[in-house]
Amino acid sequence: MRLLFVLLLLSMSVGVRGVASVADEPRPKKTEKTKVSAEASAAFSGKLLVVPMDGSHWVGIKAMAQELGRRGHRVTVVIPEVSMRMGPGKHYDTLTHPVPYGQSEVDAILSTQKDFLETAQPFMERIETKYHNFVRMVNFIHVTAESLLFNDTLISYLAKQDFDAVLTDPMLPTGSILARKLGLPTINLLRGIPCALDMKAAGCPSPPSFVPRPFTGLSDRMNFKERLINTLVALLEPLFCRLLFWRFNNIAHKFLNEEVSVAEILSESDIWLLRIDFTLEFPRPLMPNMILVGGINCYLRKPLPQDLEQWVSGEHGFIVFTLGSVFSETPEEITSVFVEAFRQIPQTVIWRYTGKVPDNLPNNVKMMKWVPQNDLLAHSGVRAFITHTGSHGTFEGLCHAVPMLMFPILGDQTENAVRMAKKGAGIMLDISTVTTEGLLQGLNELINNTRYKENIQRLSALHKDRPVDPLELSVFWTEFVMRHKGAKHLKAAVHDLNWIQYYCLDVAALLAAIVLLFVILTVKCMKLCLQKLGKKKKQD
């Protein structure tokens, strides 16, 4: 039950990342990477509807919306009137819909996530607070979805726009439900759905013998006990999915006026752009319509502002420290641990911190309410990255080969951190128990023991050695769906199969019955023969 609760909590919490590095300008060409199908995209100009998800999920979607707009497509992004970080961009149109809450509610929800770092509260109170926050977040998510879907004016306006496709993040299936209503093909950009609904919907086999389930902490090489745990989690996944999406199932019924589940709706998706990469992920089967675009935000770079450039150009290099928007402010006792450690190191520190600046802040530390994280990590002077290992940050650190001091807090952060640590590219610590000494030791090891830098450089080389850069690839497949009105030829024929048929259990049953029949008949025959033989002997 606890696992389930945590799962719900983690997956429903809209992870919010510390820094936006999505450039509004045409992005600078960083490398000689692939120009994708220039011929085709130049000739074709389509209309794309984008239904994004808030928080860190916005980063990749915004990058795609910008790039598609820049290439001449008419891109319409539908967002609520107030949101955590979603907003207009230079290359796309924004369509806002009213919501029954204000910015203060959004800020309040954001600030509740800080309770994760609060350890002073008694246990039961902490659970109560967490549950209260969870319910608030769940309500917020569903109210936002309903505000879009049941806004008849907006929906009929969208229906008239003659879009070619919908780009969305199916972690919250609002866009997918809308796409079904409008009869449009969909492109999904996502990190993954905690109950593996993405894999199920795409018909992708995930054998529990070598595909570890999310949040289990297992690797692809499991002993019997681990395979048992993994299999049990896999068996429970459909149940998790039902719990996670039951309110969205109801919304879908009501909105579409048909008995259709979120799983069925998602199974119609044309392209799955997965923000994963096998440099970090364990190799697993994929379907033809799954495209890996882990590190989609890595090449979105701008030069640093002059003052920041000067600040980071010290002799000993600098450290980037961000824990995402959620934890952009830490309890005082944690903050002071970091301050004291930073006082004792020669590097300068850029610290993303929205709380009150401590009085005794040393000279080598600069606190900023917002930092251009990706641009800083790409700087040659960076020595280490102190991070909560959110997926975007992890990929940025990986892309620019920066050793990481990791403080995972929730969601996929722990798994990201464990994998980085196992590959010798970073050191993982617990933020609630960290001491100044531990921090100093970790930073010293990370900066002065060359193996961390060597390991992350090796990983980074693998990660970046791809035929097409992930944003280009995402844009290519979105345009593909727009050009061909879908990608039917890449969708597996699994959706007409129920699970008995999928696993051929009916065939297995028939074959077993035949074998059984054969065995029984053989035994009967032999018995009969023996009896006859016995009788004959008696007669003799």
Added chain:
Amino acid sequence: MRLLFVLLLLSMSVGVRGVASVADEPRPKKTEKTKVSAEASAAFSGKLLVVPMDGSHWVGIKAMAQELGRRGHRVTVVIPEVSMRMGPGKHYDTLTHPVPYGQSEVDAILSTQKDFLETAQPFMERIETKYHNFVRMVNFIHVTAESLLFNDTLISYLAKQDFDAVLTDPMLPTGSILARKLGLPTINLLRGIPCALDMKAAGCPSPPSFVPRPFTGLSDRMNFKERLINTLVALLEPLFCRLLFWRFNNIAHKFLNEEVSVAEILSESDIWLLRIDFTLEFPRPLMPNMILVGGINCYLRKPLPQDLEQWVSGEHGFIVFTLGSVFSETPEEITSVFVEAFRQIPQTVIWRYTGKVPDNLPNNVKMMKWVPQNDLLAHSGVRAFITHTGSHGTFEGLCHAVPMLMFPILGDQTENAVRMAKKGAGIMLDISTVTTEGLLQGLNELINNTRYKENIQRLSALHKDRPVDPLELSVFWTEFVMRHKGAKHLKAAVHDLNWIQYYCLDVAALLAAIVLLFVILTVKCMKLCLQKLGKKKKQD
């Protein structure tokens, strides 16, 4: 048994394709397609060992060897002294090894394949001839492999060359066995192995519920009976594999001096370049180290020679007619059926034919011992393609959107033809029973009913709409393996698992036992309770 025989026959027969269209010159830039990782490949110059397979399989491998050589890598191709079509190229070195047969034996083996079209022989004689040819072919293949592997001078020379990787076609696993001996990573370029050993070796799930097995003629949407057949074939695949590779298993044992099977050797492959494409293939799961490069030979184009250009520039367009090298000559009665049909059409015909030119050949027909098939198909005047639907020809027709009149004969040709026909992009006929009227009707339909052209154009647009052209992609992944000495991070951790562990049957057994125990205990408890209750009632 017949299925098995046919399977062996088909898969072991080295399919030989009619036309070589591999350009020796730097290939012309056809489209604005992707420049792959120019940065990386420019900086890196490696050493590649190529162990190709003869026949049509040579086309793709040669194209890759040429392109890699052109990019500055030192490419060494090892081939037998005499072969069907393998030979030197401008951009790679060729290393030949002696074989205990001459060109006449190779030609004889090639000519035996024509017996497939012979229908005049009595049935038993035909079977005998086929069996005789089969044994001859099998011997030829294994003798060739042994001549390479047991040539000590050659092997020690190769061992000293410090290669970065081996590129091979694992349909005949000579190159893979050699790679293991030399401790080198391998890149496989293949269409597929008939018993699906490629999928097994890569650890790729192939659920029989929606992945039809080769040669079954099934689609991805199967009813119960079809799923039963497919499952049975899937269950028999390991047996087929053993039969197909038992001689290679022995060769591997002897050469490597260890008890290792071809399946185990292939499971070490780093990259699988599969010459398939989902425009034709049914969508199925893939592994991260499987790269689709169907149509690899499509962009290898040169302008037509002046005389041929004139010949094909008639008002009514022209037809390309090739049946591959194997059937580059047809029995006289079949030839005359075609001649009579061609006499009655306005189009000119380019016919790849190595036999005696018939006396009464009409003026609109040009017979040639060799034709630049791909260049002809790319010409704007082409109206139809009469083909045996070998994989290369099918992809060339698809690439250039030419409707096809299809006469599949062996191997994967029938499946290629059936799929093309189902998609309305061609008409399938039986070469042994075709009549002049049937031919005329087929050609007329194909050329004058626009739906065939429209369908193949639609398919062609899908097929060609890829982020990276397949040859570029093949070269990229080969260079990747050379740069990183393998691609370990893309190989699934399935090879330490036996089949019981892979399917988690041990876990299932434990869970079943627990459930059973629980049921038994519950029943016992209830019985006990009922008994006690009964006793109590009696006592009362």
